[in-house]
Amino acid sequence: xxxxxxxxxxxxxxxxxxxxxxxxxxxxxxxxPHTPGSASExxxxxxxxxxxxxxxxxxxxxxxIKTARDNHHIILTIADTGVGIPAAIRNRIFDxxxxxxxxxxxxxxxxxxxxIIERHKGSIxxxxxxxxxxxxxxxxxxCEKAGQEKPAAAPAAASGKxxxxxxxxxxxxxxxLLRDIVISQ
Numbered sequence: 001x002x003x004x005x006x007x008x009x010x011x012x013x014x015x016x017x018x019x020x021x022x023x024x025x026x027x028x029x030x031x032x033p034h035t036p037g038s039a040s041e042x043x044x045x046x047x048x049x050x051x052x053x054x055x056x057x058x059x060x061x062x063x064x065i066k067t068a069r070d071n072h073h074i075i076l077t078i079a080d081t082g083v084g085i086p087a088a089i090r091n092r093i094f095d096x097x098x099x100x101x102x103x104x105x106x107x108x109x110x111x112x113x114x115x116i117i118e119r120h121k122g123s124i125x126x127x128x129x130x131x132x133x134x135x136x137x138x139x140x141x142x143c144e145k146a147g148q149e150k151p152a153a154a155p156a157a158a159s160g161k162x163x164x165x166x167x168x169x170x171x172x173x174x175x176x177l178l179r180d181i182v183i184s185q
Contacts, residue, residue: 001046021058023061052109072141077135078135079135
């Protein structure tokens with residue numbers, strides 16, 4: 001989490017302050033054990049949540065990060081005091097390609113984050129109230145023995161079954177090139 005905060009600091013401190021906006025970060029780290037999985041993938045999830053929190057607070061606010069442990073899980077919460085997520089779209093935020101940010105977003109961040117957490121045998125929940133902010137709560141399993149980082153299990157490919165690949169590209173020539181590359185594999 002501290003690595004992610006350092007990585008995103010240019011956004012929540014430098015860029016924000018240059019615009020006259022103040023974003024505070026509050027940390028409340030409880031003692032937590034290890035969790036099995038990929039540190040780089042988990043960093044991707046946490047970075048995405050912090051960046052989304054920043055997008056939800058154009059006039060500044062507070063990001064709170066808390067870690068705790070229950071009997072079988074690590075519990076991590078990332079909360080913001082931003083605009084909140086309207087109830088009408090809250091159940092769609094983990095859908096691939098769903099975005100409220102227009103062309104400046106692919107709509108994949110939350111979908112990828114959700115999939116990463118599920119591959120780590122965890123869960124991610126969202127609570128939000130318009131005008132009051134959003135809280136993401138992540139539960140990850142506890143690993144009693146610390147070991148080397150292991151990549152999360154990738155979905156097993158079913159032998160003999162066909163797969164579909166969706167290519168999204170505005171430019172026809174590039175789209176055809178990508179199509180040809182995929183077909184030749």
